[in-house]
Amino acid sequence: MAELLLAAHELDKVYGSGDAATHALRGVSFEFAEGEFASIIGQSGSGKSTLLNLLGLLDTPSAGTVRYRGTDTGALRKADRARLRNELIGFVFQFHYLLPEFSVYENVAMPALIAGALSPAEIRSRAEETLGLLGLAGLEGKNANALSGGQKQRVAIARALMNRPALLLADEPTGNLDTTNTELVYDLFRKVSAETGTAFLIVTHDRKVAQRTDRVLEVLDGELVADERNRFLE
Amino acid sequence: MLSLRIAARFLRTSPVQSVLIMAGISVGIATQVFVGSLITSLQADLVDTTIGSSPQVTITAPEEGDPVVYNERVRSVVTADERVEPGAIAPVRTVSALFTDGDDSAPLSLTGGALADLDAIYELGERTTLGTARLDNGDVIVGTDFAEKHSLLPGDAIALVFADNQTVRARISAIVDLGAAAANERTAFVDANLPRTLAGWSVDEYSAIQTQMREPFDAADVAASWSSQLPELTISDWQAENADLLTALQSQSASSYMIQAFVLVAVALGIASTLAISAVQKTRQIGILKAMGLSDRRSGRIFLWQATLLGIGGTLGGLALGFGLIASFSFIPVPFSIRPEPAFIALSSAVGISVALLSSVIPTRKTSRLDPIEVIQSG
Numbered sequence: 001m002a003e004l005l006l007a008a009h010e011l012d013k014v015y016g017s018g019d020a021a022t023h024a025l026r027g028v029s030f031e032f033a034e035g036e037f038a039s040i041i042g043q044s045g046s047g048k049s050t051l052l053n054l055l056g057l058l059d060t061p062s063a064g065t066v067r068y069r070g071t072d073t074g075a076l077r078k079a080d081r082a083r084l085r086n087e088l089i090g091f092v093f094q095f096h097y098l099l100p101e102f103s104v105y106e107n108v109a110m111p112a113l114i115a116g117a118l119s120p121a122e123i124r125s126r127a128e129e130t131l132g133l134l135g136l137a138g139l140e141g142k143n144a145n146a147l148s149g150g151q152k153q154r155v156a157i158a159r160a161l162m163n164r165p166a167l168l169l170a171d172e173p174t175g176n177l178d179t180t181n182t183e184l185v186y187d188l189f190r191k192v193s194a195e196t197g198t199a200f201l202i203v204t205h206d207r208k209v210a211q212r213t214d215r216v217l218e219v220l221d222g223e224l225v226a227d228e229r230n231r232f233l234e
Numbered sequence: 235m236l237s238l239r240i241a242a243r244f245l246r247t248s249p250v251q252s253v254l255i256m257a258g259i260s261v262g263i264a265t266q267v268f269v270g271s272l273i274t275s276l277q278a279d280l281v282d283t284t285i286g287s288s289p290q291v292t293i294t295a296p297e298e299g300d301p302v303v304y305n306e307r308v309r310s311v312v313t314a315d316e317r318v319e320p321g322a323i324a325p326v327r328t329v330s331a332l333f334t335d336g337d338d339s340a341p342l343s344l345t346g347g348a349l350a351d352l353d354a355i356y357e358l359g360e361r362t363t364l365g366t367a368r369l370d371n372g373d374v375i376v377g378t379d380f381a382e383k384h385s386l387l388p389g390d391a392i393a394l395v396f397a398d399n400q401t402v403r404a405r406i407s408a409i410v411d412l413g414a415a416a417a418n419e420r421t422a423f424v425d426a427n428l429p430r431t432l433a434g435w436s437v438d439e440y441s442a443i444q445t446q447m448r449e450p451f452d453a454a455d456v457a458a459s460w461s462s463q464l465p466e467l468t469i470s471d472w473q474a475e476n477a478d479l480l481t482a483l484q485s486q487s488a489s490s491y492m493i494q495a496f497v498l499v500a501v502a503l504g505i506a507s508t509l510a511i512s513a514v515q516k517t518r519q520i521g522i523l524k525a526m527g528l529s530d531r532r533s534g535r536i537f538l539w540q541a542t543l544l545g546i547g548g549t550l551g552g553l554a555l556g557f558g559l560i561a562s563f564s565f566i567p568v569p570f571s572i573r574p575e576p577a578f579i580a581l582s583s584a585v586g587i588s589v590a591l592l593s594s595v596i597p598t599r600k601t602s603r604l605d606p607i608e609v610i611q612s613g
Contacts, residue, residue: 049611058525058607079529086527093610097522101247111526113236159526 002033004069005166005199006055011064013050013222024050025222028064032201034166037193038215039202047222049171052203056089056169057081069166086115090160090168090198094175096152098144104131104155105140111162130158133195134188150181154188161192168192170202174209186212237532240523241539244516252544255508259548260555262501263586266494267556270582271574272563273490277483279570281450284479285472287357287413289324289444290453293460294468301327301439302467311463312445317456322446324351327429327439331394331402331422335384342380342394342422346429355444358410358423364388365408369425374404377418381409396432404428498589505544505593513537513597520601521609534602537594545590549583556582 013025024047032038042048053059054066057073066073068088073081090111098107109127112118118126131137134154139147144155153173160168170189174182186209193200202213210216218226245252293312295302302308304325312323326347333340345352349369353359358367363378365388374392386392386406394402404424412418430437447453450472457471473480513520520533560572 053607053610056525058610079531082524082527082529084527085525091525097518097525097610099519099522101243101519110523113239114523114526114528114532116236 002035004031005034005036006032007065007067008032008051008055009065009067011051011054011066012062013047013054013059014062023222025054025061025219028219028222028224030217030224030227032167032199034199035193035197036199036201036215037190037213038200038217039204039210039213040217040219041204041207041210042219044205046219048203048205048219050222051219052169052171052201055201056091057085086111087163088166090163090165092153092157092160092168092170092173094172096149096156098152098155098159100143100145102144103140104136104142104144104147107144107155108158108162111159115163126164127158127162130161131155133161133192134158150177150184153177153181153185157185157188157192161196161198164196165198167199167201170200172204173202182209236528237535238539241536241543244512244519244536245540245543248512248515251508251512252547255505255544256548256551258501258504258508259545259586259590260551262497262589263549263552263582264555264559265497266582266585267553267574267579268559268563268572269490269493270578271556271560271572273486274575274578275570275572277486278573280479280483283413284476285450287355287361288472289355289442290447290450290472291318291445291457291460292470293443293445293464294441294470296466296468301433301435301441302443304438304440304443308443308464308467311460312443315456315459317447317449317452319354319446319448321350322354324348324355324444325426325440326352326442326444327426327433327435328441329396329429329432331396333380333384334393334395338384339395340380340384341420342376343420344374344394344422344424344429346424346426348426352423355446356410356412356423358408361410361412362408363411365406367410368407369423370407371425371427372404373407373425375408375410375423376406377421378409378411379415379418380420380422381406383419400432402428498585502589502593505541505590506596509537509541509544509594509597510600512540513600516601517604518609520604521606524604524606525610530602533604534598537597537601538591541590541594541598542587545587548590549586552586553579553583 009029011025011028015022015024028051040048040051050059054061057066060074068084073084076084099110102110105127108130109123112123112126128137128140131140134157136151136154136158139151144152147155174185177185189200189202192198204210215229216226217224293302293308312318324347326345329344329346331342331344333342349358349367353367358375367375369375376386381387388406388408390406391403392406394404396402412421447456453471454473457469460469520536524533557574560574563572
């Protein structure tokens with residue numbers, strides 16, 4: 001049995017107050033082990049992205065707790081949450097969110113530069129290794145804006161993996177990609193998961209995509225309605 | 235230093251915006267350097283012209299016409315004061331005379347003293363236009379207008395008639411330009427003994443002890459201090475006698491400060507608005523960096539660094555532009571040159587960078603408060 005990485009307990013998220021209050025999430029609880037490869041599925045507006053933002057420490061729950069390796073993140077100061085995000089979590093969004101002012105190499109190296117734990121030589125070798133893993137070798141010096149959509153998303157994935165996070169959170173990571181690139185990205189996720197032991201939690205509205213993961217968490221109207229091992233893969 | 239690196243990159247990738255802000259700072263600092271240096275130099279020239287070649291603190295007897303006894307006590311008060319320009323202490327004897335050449339006559343005010351002492355106050359050597367400044371027994375130094383009016387040259391002998399109709403013949407050793415027409419026409423210098431024998435004074439009796447200060451604006455303080463030490467004598471200073479000039483100088487300084495202050499306010503508003511726009515333009519990038527774990531403090535510092543870089547660049551440009559303006563001023567025919575003071579330049583530079591930093595407060599706070607979720611959710 002793998003070690004417990006993440007524990008969400010009775011997560012509530014309410015936007016607004018009084019009559020105008022909207023419950024985006026209600027009492028969501030689940031546990032997630034190191035190295036798992038799972039997806040969160042739900043219709044648009046079901047609360048799956050809200051859940052991802054809470055798990056990614058980008059947002060704070062109205063009630064409930066998110067624990068990483070036993071640490072209650074709700075008790076942490078903002079700066080400590082930012083550090084935990086940097087060290088433990090990698091993000092891939094529907095939009096690549098690359099920094100247009102920086103080169104491919106600099107974009108990928110950025111999380112390590114923020115962490116400040118590695119030497120410049122270590123950062124360079126880690127970034128090159130990561131770019132190589134994603135088939136982007138040779139593009140280091142290019143400006144992020146000069147790449148194709150598929151390449152940009154792969155650079156974004158490389159950046160998310162730069163600090164060798166324990167968990168990679170992906171929100172509709174292939175939403176803007178064509179079928180070929182979508183296939184490529186999921187194959188990459190699988191490959192990276194196998195090679196680095198990084199856990200993946202992928203938010204998608206596409207059941208076919210979800211079926212390619214080991215575990216599917218289904219969110220409906222802000223509640224976790226299903227959490228099952230993917231029988232399709234068994 | 236990641237914040238600095240990001241700041242530098244943001245500036246480099248928006249070159250037009252960066253150059254415009256720096257140009258704004260440069261113009262402000264150049265204006266400050268030029269206007270400030272111009273007014274300071276103009277005032278220094280004005281003060282020098284007005285009182286640079288005349289006594290600044292003068293000791294006289296309370297009754298006009300009575301002599302001051304230049305004894306050891308008076309001497310020690312004057313010489314012990316470090317604010318007095320070294321050597322610029324002239325015990326003088328003044329006497330009125332009538333110049334006459336047979337058909338023409340003109341009144342002259344004779345100032346008698348040792349040449350070295352008079353030179354320290356009136357700069358006789360420097361101001362000599364003809365002849366050689368010399369004050370031996372029987373020598374007289376006259377002003378240019380007097381010499382011209384009566385067609386006199388060095389070596390000519392002139393007759394001076396005194397109050398008791400006693401006539402003394404003196405030989406012109408030099409003709410000097412004292413800087414003012416009235417002085418050039420009426421003032422003449424002789425050796426200290428001529429007025430003494432005419433007045434019948436002893437060797438330590440003088441009409442006045444004239445002095446100059448290292449800093450002309452110390453004159454009032456020096457006069458006050460000497461008055462308390464020498465209560466039996468009258469001490470006068472140029473500041474008390476030129477109150478109008480001082481008021482004019484102060485008004486000029488005030489208007490110069492106003493111009494500089496308003497230029498800096500305009501520059502600050504310009505930088506603040508441009509940086510605020512830049513902060514809005516970079517909201518997305520800041521949000522992404524924060525999502526990756528960049529802390530609020532470090533992301534806020536990005537704009538602080540931007541302001542610092544713009545401030546330094548703009549200030550250096552402003553100094554270059556300011557010195558360029560000062561250099562070009564030397565081609566304009568005015569009777570003085572602008573001398574920038576290092577302390578003022580350092581102050582202007584500090585003001586330039588501080589204004590830039592101050593202008594970054596709003597974008598820095600805005601950036602520091604930005605929640606990454608705002609960027610992620612808006613797509």
